Amino acid sequence: MSMIAAFYDNKSILITGATGFLGKVLMEKLFRTSPDLKVVYILVRPKAGQTLQQRVFQILNSKLFEKVKEVCPKVHEKIKPIYADLNQKDLAISKEDMKELLSSVNIIFHCAATVRFDDPLRHAVQLNVTATQQLLHIASQMPKLEAFIHISTAYSNCNLKHIDEVIYPCSVEPKKIIQSMEWLDDAIIDEITPKLIAGRPNTYTYTKALGEMIVQEEGSNLNVAIIRPSIVGATWQEPFPGWVDNLNGPSGLIVAAGKGFLRSIKATPMAVADLIPVDTVVNLTLAVGWYTAVHRPKPTLIYHCTSGTTNPCNWGKMGLQVLATFEKIPFERAFRRPNADFTTNYFTASYWNAVSHRAPAIIYDFYLRLTGREPRMTKLMDRLLRTISMLEYFINRSWEWSTYNTEMLMSEMSPEDQRVFNFDVSQLNWLEYIENYVLGVKKYILKEDMAGIPEAKQHLKRLRNIHYLFNTALFLIIWCLLIARSQMARNMWFFISPLYNL
Ligand SMILES: CCCCCCCCCCCCCCCCCC(=O)SCCNC(=O)CCNC(=O)[C@H](O)C(C)(C)COP(=O)(O)OP(=O)(O)OC[C@H]1O[C@@H](n2cnc3c(N)ncnc32)[C@H](O)[C@@H]1OP(=O)(O)O
Ligand SMILES: NC(=O)C1=CN([C@@H]2O[C@H](COP(=O)(O)OP(=O)(O)OC[C@H]3O[C@@H](n4cnc5c(N)ncnc54)[C@H](OP(=O)(O)O)[C@@H]3O)[C@@H](O)[C@H]2O)C=CC1
Incomplete structure (x- = not known):
């Protein structure tokens, strides 16, 4: 008793x-x-x-x-x-x-x-x-x-x-x-x-x-x-x-990472x-x-x-497990593929904020405008970056x-x-706990059904293909510009192009 x-x-x-x-x-x-x-x-x-x-x-x-x-x-x-x-x-x-x-x-x-x-x-x-x-x-x-x-x-x-x-x-x-x-x-x-x-x-x-x-x-x-x-x-x-019902603490960032908004964060992996x-x-x-x-x-x-x-x-282990769980149980309708990374340096963090957060938001808003819809991604991204800046203090210290x-x-x-x-938390298995946490965020905060997982995986595959297509197109544009402007690039092109005909 x-x-x-x-x-x-x-x-x-x-x-x-x-x-x-x-x-x-x-x-x-x-x-x-x-x-x-x-x-x-x-x-x-x-x-x-x-x-x-x-x-x-x-x-x-x-x-x-x-x-x-x-x-x-x-x-x-x-x-x-x-x-x-x-x-x-x-x-x-x-x-x-x-x-x-x-x-x-x-x-x-x-x-x-x-x-x-x-x-x-x-x-x-x-x-x-x-x-x-x-x-x-x-x-x-x-x-x-x-x-x-x-x-x-x-x-x-x-x-x-x-x-x-x-x-x-x-x-x-x-x-x-x-x-x-x-x-x-x-x-x-x-x-x-x-x-x-x-x-x-x-x-x-x-x-x-x-x-x-x-x-x-x-x-x-x-x-x-x-x-x-x-x-x-x-x-x-x-x-x-895995029960959780608000976005405070890590829950909000798990949502942001799983939905592909959060791609990089200034955090100390060993903290x-x-x-x-x-x-x-x-x-x-x-x-x-x-x-x-x-x-x-x-x-x-x-x-x-x-x-x-x-x-x-530590945050490094926790972040990796969160990402590993997204592979098994992805969130629905992600904006980009979940691939958040930790950086410790202020300048790298600012670079990734510009390239991985702000730029895609601006491009997406441009697309929304073109299709006659209200742009919203830049505003959302600004709020996310503000939230991250407030949590940074706690993820860079022990x-x-x-x-x-x-x-x-x-x-x-x-x-x-x-x-x-x-x-007594000495028995707590972190890997299992984090997996259940991510699952709890999906079920109880995002209210997503487990039956939607195959479609969520398909959606991530489509995003991956778009990503490859976008990168290839970008590479080709830069390459064409280089060839048009640089003799060295043209020489290189003439050198490697016969190799394709072998
Ligand atoms: C690989 C990935 C790895 C991920 C794992 C890494 C995890 C690291 C987590 C570190 C946590 C450190 C916490 C330290 C806790 C200290 C201990 C305590 O006692 S603390 C006690 C616990 N206290 C806290 O944790 C309080 C922290 N939060 C705050 O102080 C405020 O929410 C705010 C100032 C950050 C934003 O204010 P404001 O701009 O006025 O905005 P609103 O409030 O009106 O919400 C706006 C939108 O943002 C949404 N959202 C909300 N929170 C988060 C979040 N954390 N995140 C994301 N999103 C969040 C919210 O749902 C809303 O969405 P929508 O409805 O528009 O769609
Ligand atoms: N979450 C965390 O990570 C941590 C929390 N804590 C502490 O634990 C305690 C609980 O936190 P948590 O449950 O996460 O916080 P929540 O924000 O989830 O809950 C806060 C509670 O306080 C109530 N409240 C706030 N303002 C008022 C008001 N003016 N009048 C009446 N009730 C009010 C809220 O009511 P309403 O529903 O009406 O808004 C809600 O029930 C807090 O003391 C917090 O400092 C400590 C360490 C970490």
């Missing part, structure tokens, strides 16, 4: 960010392993014209929740969506809902955040710092609260090379940053942003670091723990391999690709919830959820994260819990 699963029975749990990538997998595992839990409150906002109930309905009707519905047929009755907006004061929770939350919640999992790298500082602070502060304030009024688990990122201190499971203070106090956002205007905030985030590549990593400081400062009277996952990828094993499957992060999160509530460790513990220390894989607390937690778990809530 799993002690951790039994711990969540009859508990009232509050999850923020439950509609996000990590939040959905967290909810799924909770219901599958602890179907007797009391209720899961989720803080949700209406989105894309959908009400809260419609959003929950959509999640429950996805493939991810198929197993849950067998184990816990009343799952829809146990999820209680609460209207909330983390951009608003007091998170915009109504008085009645607040009363219910305050009187019943036992465990909080705080997953919500803005994960955009280019968010203006004001917005990133609001979501990742102020909302966390407000949630801690609400939590401190919950008499039945046993644990508050905060999800941060392993890159909150990416300005360092070696990162321990401790909180590294930022130069300016988070409370001062929150206050200054109230009276500084946007132009000044934009001006001081580079100075504040100094050493970090974006407002996301900076505000996640501030968020950790706020948790430490304002959660001192609570049972708090912080989890720092690295780059969260598709599921490894549970509920089935560690610290990917961590989302189900591994969820298993650790649930184990931390149990340990924090039951053992009440002081001071606040931080848990690194990374793969590089125990089972390192970090070392210590994992003492994570290892300690594993040693505190029973053999059954170690099996059910496994977060």
Whole structure:
């Protein structure tokens, strides 16, 4: 019998960010392993014209929740969506809902955040710092609260090379940053942003670091723990391999490479690709919830959820496996054949951007114009190059994260819990994982049917023939021009042409 699963029975749990990538997998595992839990409150906002109930309905009707519905047929009755907006004061929770939350919640999992790298500082602070502060304030009024688990990122201190499971203070106090956002205007905030985030590549990593400081400062009277996952990828094993539903992290680049848009990227092949499957992060999160509530460790513990220390894989190996998988399971209607390459040099990267990204986009747009259609490829390519430029920081460096607390937690778990809530990635087979990841991107993001694979392969053959034809035509044009203008080229031609007649 799993002690951790039994711990969540009859508990009232509050999850923020439950509609996000990590939040959905967290909810799924909770219901599958602890179907007797009391209720899961989720803080949700209406989105894309959908009400809260419609959003929950959509999640429950996805493939991810198929197993849950067998184990816990009343799952829809146990999820209680609460209207909330983390951009608003007091998170915009109504008085009645607040009363219910305050009187019943036992465990909080705080997953919500803005994960955009280019968010203006004001917005990133609001979501990742102020909302966390407000949630801690609400939590401190919950008499039945046993644990508050905060999800941060392993890159909150990416300005360092070696990162321990401790909180590294930022130069300016988070409370001062929150206050200054109230009276500084946007132009000044934009001006001081580079100075504040100094050493970090974006407002996301900076505000996640501030968020950790706020948790430490304002959660001192609570049972708090912080989890720092690295780059969260598709599921490894549970509920089935390869599930992923958004384009963040590597998923977007896998789409771009598989569709033939991404042909070259500035990346260091030997740098560690610290990917961590989302189900591994969820298993650790649930184990931390149990340990924090039951053992009440002081001071606040931080848990690194990374793969590089125990089972390192590098970007070179990962890229090759992604490309190898496209051979077996190509994506449909590719723009060009998938053939992405890594370059380490700035000038080579710029050259390939011009030749392999911009030039084909311009030629294609010219073709679209000729056939009376709206040109769109140049715009799409510009967005892709912008995205790549934001991810480059993470694929050209390696970090070392210590994992003492994570290892300690594993040693505190029973053999059954170690099996059910496994977060040991030393057994992860990267080649198999990446193949399932690419397959998951095809099925769950691109919604492509496996029955379309033969046609996709035919399409790639046609693209290869067009490629050969284009190269041959280009060669002949250049050669004719050379012959017309250069005596040496003409001599060479007269020398080799009789050979053809032999
Ligand atoms: C051989 C191949 C090898 C491939 C493998 C190599 C993989 C390397 C991957 C390295 C990942 C490193 C991640 C580091 C993570 C740090 C840890 C965290 O906590 S991070 C937490 C995780 N956080 C993140 O990962 C956030 C990263 N993303 C962002 O910050 C923003 O999306 C943005 C600033 C990049 C673009 O903003 P903006 O221009 O306003 O655009 P929108 O957002 O509105 O989307 C525009 C279009 O682009 C689409 N699309 C979106 N994302 C990607 C993508 N990654 N890529 C491609 N495409 C992407 C999107 O669907 C949309 O398409 P459409 O609807 O128009 O058709
Ligand atoms: N993905 C990754 O690679 C990594 C993620 N993390 C951390 O894990 C956590 C979860 O990330 P992930 O699931 O990938 O992110 P997603 O972007 O998939 O999910 C973010 C969640 O936050 C919610 N949210 C955002 N803004 C608001 C708001 N104003 N009001 C209410 N809810 C809001 C979103 O709701 P809605 O659906 O309405 O937009 C969504 O449920 C984050 O804390 C992130 O920093 C850490 C390391 C890596």
